[in-house]
Amino acid sequence: MRELLARPGHELLDLIEDREVHPYELSLEQARLSHELDSQLDSFTVWNDLESRGPLPYTPQQDGIRRFSQLPYAAKDVFCTSGLQTTAGSRILKGYIPPFNSTLVDLLERSGSYLLGKTNMDEFAMGSSGETCAYGHSRNPWHLDYVPGGSSSGSVSSVAGCQAVMALGTDTGGSVRQPASFCGVVGFRPTYGQLSRYGMVAYSSSCDQAAVFTRCSLDCALAMNTLSQPDPQDSTCHPSSSGDYFEFARREVHWEKLRVGVIREFTDPGRIDAPVLANYRASLDKLAAAGTQIVELDFPLADYCLPAYYIITAAECSSNLARYDGIRYGPASGQDELLARYVETRGAGFGAEVKRRILLGTYVLSKGYQDSYYDRARRLRRDIRDQLLSWFESVDIIATPTSPTLAFPFGARNEDPVRMYIADLCTVFVNLAGTAGISVPNGFGSDTAPDGSTVQLPTGLQLVCAPWSDELLLRVAHNFELLSGWRYTPPQWIAKKLGIQAK
């Protein structure tokens, strides 16, 4: 059965429906394999005991729509899970066991999907490498000395490393698309408001959006059919009522009718590393050869995206993280005096990056500074959204590199936080505009490892659509996979464990 565990979810669903494999057996086998691989990958922070929980009931809906169901998945440790520790990668939530499920975990449970466990992540989703996690670092399955990207570090390594068929992540500035590109899987962030945020530990409420890692774009569509539901618990969740993402994504794209926008600023060799740029150009060539019309776009605000993003997210996080005071849950200081208690609890509970952003956020919201920082960043955000909407009057999809760089070795960027922030260069405008984006693998590039050896690392093509056109985005992404001939295959050392051939 192990050899099945590198296959996309929709193919496994076929096997389940044809009764060639039993879903619970499959999930148990997945759990065993995940445990084995975790000594190398360190994707998981806590495990769900599938064995003692037994098979989940599942009643298929009789509407003919295919949904992500009955399959094993992993969830970033930012999703609250009833009875299962949820820490958001932070010491300040060590031992916290939520009394409730996040809405998405509930929906997956009702679809008979098996939660394997919770995955490592940058603390409170603040980071681009997985290195700010308080509980160890997940590794890039393509080279264990390299970061998997972040902040959804454990979720990406679990899907890329055959430890889960699908994984939930969150994408606030690129935290699903960037790691997907680093690890050679698909990472899809839907339009803000398509998926409920209820029970998802907040970093920046206006940018946070649940997102998924899968081994193909069709699996994202499958997940959307399960997850995109209105939720009265989240006043900002109003999914577009698309009937069937999966059916729509499978349809053919007439490339000659598709207009793809290319943002000039994101093709600049001064901003984008050579191997990434090379693969990006090759992808555009494939699209052009198929008849796609490529339209060049200017983005004069490109250099303002990162500052606006870091001001808005820091401001919101300074408020969102105020609740961690050790009074109602979480580890607490024993100090009697109130201020000393706060200082000690939060001082010991938060890591350096989180503290940095809380301080920054508190500053930009303060009287006398709010006008020049926070308010200006919000105006920029509106301008960026307006820019994006105006582009979509002349193009259907925008294509950019996902990350300006390949994955990098552990520790390479820890000295300079701003260098780390640049990892989000091409992704944050999507979050600021509140729209959807997907990263699809588009090849490998070479890097020289710290030990001098040459390493092959994946790259990703980011596709972006107009807000609420998620089904078009998934359809183009799926057809791009067909056009480029890409199909997920695991790294060799993992393929060996599965007993399958690898490239």
Add this chain to the structure above:
Amino acid sequence: MDTATVTKWETVIGLEVHVQLLTASKMYCACAVAEAQELAQANRHVCPICLGHPGTLPRPNRQAVVRALSFGQKAGASIAQRSVFARKNYFYPDLPKGYQISQFDLPICSGGAVPYWHEGEQRSASLVRAHLEEDTAKLFHLSDGSAALDYNRGGVPLLEIVTQPCFSSGAQCVSYLDELRSLLRRLHISEAAMESGNMRCEPNVSVRPAGSAELRTKTEIKNLNSFQTLRRAVEAEAQRQIALYESGGEVYQATMRFDLERGQTVEMRRKETADDYRYFDDPDIPPLLLSPSLMDDARAELRSSSFEDRLAMMDQDGLSAQAAATLADDETLHRFYRACCADGHEPKTVANWVTGELTRLMRESALHIEPGHLSDLLAALGRSELTLPQAKEVFAAVYSSGRSVAALIEEAGYGQRASGSELREICQQVIDNNAKIVGDIKGGKLTALQALIGQVMKQTRGSASPDEAKTLLSELLGLNP
């Protein structure tokens, strides 16, 4: 204090009033609103949302919005087509999320006014704004010096009503608060009971030279638990500030409390710098857009205010200011008044009965009659089936038994009156039995005739007409009519 200083300064007061709204559930979650009066009942109405668990999100309570809109409509406030919930950030153990979801630059109601009576004069309190927010948890201070937290109260919907600095005395504040409380209760916006903590009033006090238009440094007085305490605290604080200025000192911006025993205000905490709550729009709640259905639901709760009732009773019904005030202030009396007037009885007569007999009887025992009882009685009186004294007697019997007016009239045999020769006979008996009074009358003290009339009325158990008795007595005594 000599009279010179009293005339030299005037007090300027603005009021911030927080009221808990009458709703089934809390402002942003489904928990019931039920405050613990003692520690044993604490933390029973809590959930992950109002405890600020990670990942939880607020969901604004529609009923609270409707209540706020009722108030805004009644106060003639300008109601925002789009209002915004904002986060007020500060750390305190009674604030589970580390911020309070309130409203800042786009409140649901701006401006408006609450008219009120003060010492017989009509006045109006101008409002700055009224906005929605959530209550904090309640701290219980325990005997060992530690504190316990009750999150039952955390997240209860509040309306904060802020006036302009438009009051010049503590007594004026109390008159406004009286009217505001009555209005909030009538419109089912709040129970508005200061003693149970669901209405909290914080005056901002400053003083200035009389006649000046400047606004000097103000102080805020917190933790006041009754209107009378508020009045005393405001006056004491004004005196403190005046004394400071007169001795060449300065008033600092501070939060004060009132020491009941010493009758003085005491500084709790000085505000060196303005508080910085780092307000920003709450990204978890989309802006609140005004809809016709919200406005309609709010309008359904509208009814006249006590101020309006009082004005109408004076201007339209011709009642005295005092009778109108008494009737407007008491919901029961007002209900009897309205119902009897609606049945066509003359307002002044109704007012006399309600403020007289009914009030007297209500002081003696609990009310279990309906306005219809009084209306029937007034009808019988109007048809001259009863004399006034009989009517009072019947009403007392109706009041204590709850039985119908008709039944009691019949039972008492009223309706047949003593008159004519029968009455003449009784008058003669009274003259015969009261030689001393008769002597006084004949001696010229005509007012003593009243005493004889009283005797006649007593003999006839009130069934005689006092006028007829007077005529007969005068005739029998040979007095000039």
